[in-house]
Amino acid sequence: MDILNKDLLIIDDEENMRHMLTALLTKSGYRIDEAADGSEGLEKVRQKQYDFILCDLKMPNMDGMAFLREAGTYLDATTVIVMSAYGSIDTAIDAMKQGAYDYISKPFKSDEVCLALKKAEEREKLKRENFQLRERLKSIEAHCNFANMIGKSSAMQAIFRLSEKVAQYDTTVLVTGESGTGKELIARGIHFKSDRSQEPFIAVNCGGIPETLLESEFFGYRKGAFTGADRNKKGLFEEADGGTLFLDEIGELPRALQVKFLRVLQENEVRPIGASKTRKVNVRILAATSKNLEAEVQEGRFRQDLFYRLNVMPLRLPPLRERPEDIPLLCRHFIRRFNENLKENIEGISPEAMSILIRHKWPGNVRELENMIERAVILTDGAILSAEHFSLETGHLPEEDLFESLFEGYSLKAAQKILEKNLITKALSATGGNRTKATQLLEISHPSLLTKIKAYDISL
Known part of the structure; x- marks a missing residue:
């Protein structure tokens, strides 16, 4: 646990308790201040922002519950752990309603205090991470369609x-x-x-x-x-x-x-x-x-x-193989991220490499693509990621086996029909059934596409 430069205030009317906690937590790396009751503690939090407060509930002048109520907004960024030898579950709940994070029953072992503070530190870390995540989501909003996800496919x-x-x-x-x-x-x-x-x-x-x-x-x-x-x-x-x-x-x-x-x-x-x-x-x-x-x-x-x-x-x-049109967009996003994280200056991906990425089946989906881009960024010595930086199977058969799997015999007309049907089906799948976009991929006219869809009995 990183506790460097963490300020902690101990509020307890028992001098021996303050002394024991101060000795224990100073060894653990905390910077300690002490207060003998809630009133003195209130004056200290008005003057200084603390990371943590250990506060007894039963004290003269101003008890712990009164301190929590009076301190109010001064404790917005402070984690308060209350202590009591007279408490109950109801007491703990009341304290937490007033803003306390945790409750320790007296007498307690020293490791209970350390454990409670460790848990509180982990909670603060989570809060910071959540805050950083929200800020990051805002900063990359221009590049994202929803939160931290990217995709232009339908x-x-x-x-x-x-x-x-x-x-x-x-x-x-x-x-x-x-x-x-x-x-x-x-x-x-x-x-x-x-x-x-x-x-x-x-x-x-x-x-x-x-x-x-x-x-x-x-x-x-x-x-x-x-x-x-x-x-x-x-x-x-x-x-x-x-x-x-x-x-x-x-x-x-x-x-x-x-x-x-x-x-x-x-x-x-x-x-x-x-x-x-x-x-x-x-x-x-x-x-x-x-x-x-x-x-x-x-x-x-x-x-x-x-x-x-x-x-x-x-x-x-949908799996990545069902939306290949998102792959170039995702690649650009990951390259920007790894340029920043790895202090690189990659400008893009070669057409040959992009063709390989689009044809790959991506069993690991976007996570696999992210890892693949990171590895390629590390391996390259230039500004463009090329095919040699991506070692993966495209999911396609060798050329001879591909033709053998498509049709039997030697008829060019039959081969042409099978190949056309295969490519039209693939284009429609890639575009989510959008015929206009499919014609652009196939480089044919819209009427021609409609005729072939009907002739080959292609279901959308």
């Missing part, structure tokens, strides 16, 4: 329009698509275009958490709920309260836990492990999966009722 433009609209509501969205198509990017875009943009966006991969820890990670737990539960822990639903929780790879969620997720979506409430009561949460759910959830429902691996709850607004992200 398929992506339709996705962008729908995402822009759905961002204004709290509707649950299910984003589907192959790995690397940008499901998390579209979810982040929806969040940052919404009224919740100033609140947390928490992304979690449902397949990346051990099954035994899933319930405690999502719902949290109370101290003493099980062996090792030595403190209260918020779950991800509570962490995202007021904001958005992005459930990536929701199809990996064990069936036993699916019913609990269904209750959160239906009732907007969670019950931490070991708690006797449920707690209301205000969380927008965005989910994503690379699986066919309808097939998973039919196979009995995914609950039908949960699928319907998630699939209120479906968004399917």
Whole structure:
């Protein structure tokens, strides 16, 4: 944890407690100030901006709750952790309503304080990253169609329009698509275009958490709920309260836990492990999966009722091979980014190399293209990326095998018909069925295209 130049204020009426915490946290690298009660603490926060405050709740003159109320806007950029030997869960909740971030019960071990501060530092880092992301999204808006996603194809433009609209509501969205198509990017875009943009966006991969820890990670737990539960822990639903929780790879969620997720979506409430009561949460759910959830429902691996709850607004992200017209645009975007990050000055891609990229099948989608461009930028010594910088399979057969696979026999007329049908179908697919654009790719007239579509019985 990077704690250099972090200012921390300790507010406690017990001199021994202040001395102990000062000695402990000074060794950890914090710059410490002390206050004997809330009034003295209030004077200090009016004069200086602190990164963290450890504040006791029970103090003479002005207690911790009064300090939180009076300090108000002075604590906007400060993380406050309250301490008390007399508190309860209700006390902790009240303190957090007044702006405190966490609660520590006295007596506590020294590592509990360090752990709480580490967690607070990680939270501050996340807030900074979210802020930087929002600023970055604004700065590249001229180059992007929706949030941080790029695409001029008709398929992506339709996705962008729908995402822009759905961002204004709290509707649950299910984003589907192959790995690397940008499901998390579209979810982040929806969040940052919404009224919740100033609140947390928490992304979690449902397949990346051990099954035994899933319930405690999502719902949290109370101290003493099980062996090792030595403190209260918020779950991800509570962490995202007021904001958005992005459930990536929701199809990996064990069936036993699916019913609990269904209750959160239906009732907007969670019950931490070991708690006797449920707690209301205000969380927008965005989910994503690379699986066919309808097939998973039919196979009995995914609950039908949960699928319907998630699939209120479906968004399917097309694979890159279905929108090759976006590849040049994406290449320019990635070259600009890597020029900046790697201090290079790449001007573009040669026509031969671009032809290879457009013909490639891209099983890894946009993520694969991004990695490919980065590698090429590193490998080149010139200003233009050429074919030799891209080592990939185009997904096409060798020329002899290609002709053998298209037709049998030796008739040139038959070969011409098969080849024409193949190219027209490919052009229509690449342009999303736009006949005018297809004629431009095929270099034929519009009436000629219509005649051939009818003659070859090509379905759009």
